[in-house]
Amino acid sequence: MADAPEKLATPTDLASNATRSVADTLNQALADSYALYIKTKNFHWHVSGPHFRDYHLMLDDQATQILGTTDVIAERVRKTGNTTLRSIGDIARRQQIRDNDADFVSPTDMLSELRDDNLKLVEAFREVKEAAESAGDNATSGIVDEWTDQAEERAWFLFEASRAG
Template identity: 80%
Template sequence: MPATNPALDTPTDLVSNSTKTVAEALNASLADCYALYLKTKNFHWHMSGPHFRDYHLLLDDQAAQILGVTDAIAERVRKTGNTTLRSIGDISRRQSIPDNDKDFVGPTEMLAELREDNLKLVEQFRIVKDAADEAKDNATSGIVDEWTDQAEERAWFLFEASRKA
């Protein structure tokens, strides 16, 4: 995980072994963000039913928010002196959020699956928080709180949108 090319060395006062653990947790979160982003866009593209417009727009907004944190996560990995994801294969090896390749998923099932996936992402962010606190990486510890809040909000919106009247 640490940069092996001197051109990628990043100055940091954090202990190298500790930053490896933080970087591993961040990279796992980043892989999950990409998996969740693509699944959210997939469901956005394949939404159907009477609430099409509302769900279509909700998922588009959520996908944009998820994609928005990916750069911050990757840059945080680099700031700790480590390297980040390099490919779709790298993402697939690290992701814990499963893909959904089904030809058809109903709207209610889409919302429920995305809700659970966002809650899995919250769990992953808590692992990042614990690793950052252990490493005394205050910057990562602070910023992951916002990412956690966003994922919790997405899960809440998906829950409320899928409630029966």
């Protein structure tokens, strides 16, 4: 008979019930980050019209930035002694940002939807901040500020790009 698998025993001085709350909010933000990444790439691939090049490049840059935060978020969950997302199904169960499976979305609607989704992600990051501060997890509380600023900047760029000239 094989030995039972070892439990994860990440060293941390934070209380396990407090870190579980932080991990839950981080995993929620991580699921939303993946949902937003896929939607941004979808729109990047399918954007059309007179501003194609500008939108195509902007959405690619934004998708790259979003994907760049995912590993840091997941590793923060692990540093608190918890586990993170395991599958596409796990993401789907947790995500609050809605998918868009439409065959055609106008460029204006794409930018508007992504703007709103980035602002939803800002809300998720604010929940992470609140949970981290309640848990005394100053490392998570500090790092989430950068993710919030990036999402706010993406929302701002999407807003400005979608304004009528």
